[in-house]
Amino acid sequence: MADLQMSNDLVAELRRTTFPVVYRMVGSVAETEDLIQEGLLRLQMATDKGTPVANTHAFFVSVTTRLAIDHLRSARHKREIYTGEWLPEPIVESGQGEDALEQIEMAETLSMAFLVMLETLSPLERAVFLLRQVFDYEYTEIADVVGKSESNCRQIFSRAKRHVAERKPRFESSKDARESLAHHFLEICKNGTLQDLESMLAADVEFHGDGGGVASAVLHPVIGAGAVARLMHGIFVKARQYDLIFSEATVNGQPGLLAKTSAGELISVMALQIVDGKIQALHSVINPDKLMHLGTVSDLARLPKRHQ
Known part of the structure; x- marks a missing residue:
């Protein structure tokens, strides 16, 4: 200039x-x-x-x-x-x-x-x-x-x-409480029972997924502790089959989980909304086009071309 x-x-x-x-x-x-x-x-x-x-x-x-x-x-x-x-x-x-x-x-x-x-x-x-x-x-x-x-x-x-x-959504006011619950939630997802998982969820918990039509994801919100617990249980069963690694992270200022392959390629990013000691909502982005800015992204979840 x-x-x-x-x-x-x-x-x-x-x-x-x-x-x-x-x-x-x-x-x-x-x-x-x-x-x-x-x-x-x-x-x-x-x-x-x-x-x-x-x-x-x-x-x-x-x-x-x-x-x-x-x-x-x-x-x-x-x-x-x-x-x-x-x-x-x-x-x-x-x-x-x-x-x-x-x-x-x-x-x-x-x-x-x-x-x-x-x-x-x-x-x-x-x-x-x-x-x-x-x-x-x-x-x-x-x-x-x-x-x-x-x-x-x-x-x-x-x-x-x-x-x-x-x-306006509500949030747990204590950062330490949010992080502690998120840590416990991940451990339960990995090793706990379906009943343990359901006990951590609010009765009206919501799961929202974004696959953008290019990756395998729920198309509509899944609502209710039982339904979301079964969904999360299924996600972690499949994750074990593919040797995926889940880790804790701060996602958009809130506790969250990253899923990566054993080679370190990103699969999904999930944000947790925690209220009154329970998981109130989960927002999971698995659309690979929305994760490119975070590093190398795996095509494992990408749907075959004919489904796009």
Whole structure:
């Protein structure tokens, strides 16, 4: 750039501060990276044209948020015809994803359950709600970002907040308690009885799977402690047949499980929602296309071409 030198430090800072916003908007690591890259190009174009950029960060947040809104509007149809349930691309705490999990105090708004709930908002409502409730932007700033009046943004936020309050998922407040229960859950899945497994699940527990039509996964939610216990028991029986290795991880800010082959190739990522000492929901992403950002992915779960 001529006037604005896009140093590596500046680019890294812009990525670090906008990734948490854009990812919560679109629920995809790959799409977030693409939108941020497009935002960087637009920032460069504006500067090259001599357009004054008084506040680089504010400009960049505005550009990427608007790009995310447009992206969500165009993606609605694709998600409506998606095979099975659509779940966000998982973030596993290991430094990837522009260190989005540095903001661990906002883990609940990063969770699978919360991001799925956000899908019930319109793209504009989603942007206004996130900027105000999660990232504490002032209404004047939000108005500049989304191109609406301040009073309009207040109305949009109020409507979105009521909607979220009616559907917001609950979580175990103690991080230690969550991790302890997740550890015990994995041990029970590996070595316990079906009855032991069922005892760890809430009566109305839900299992959600995302295979995207390209990998073997449940197409519809499985609900109820008995049904989910049988499903998990079956998953671990099959895992033993293929010598799969399950390990604990932090998935989207919550306890989770990774399944890998003996060669270290990733099979699936599962996030656990824990409430009042029980597993309330499980979100399992096995669609290999949604796991590529996490490393080498196995094709073991991929369906034959004729089924895709």
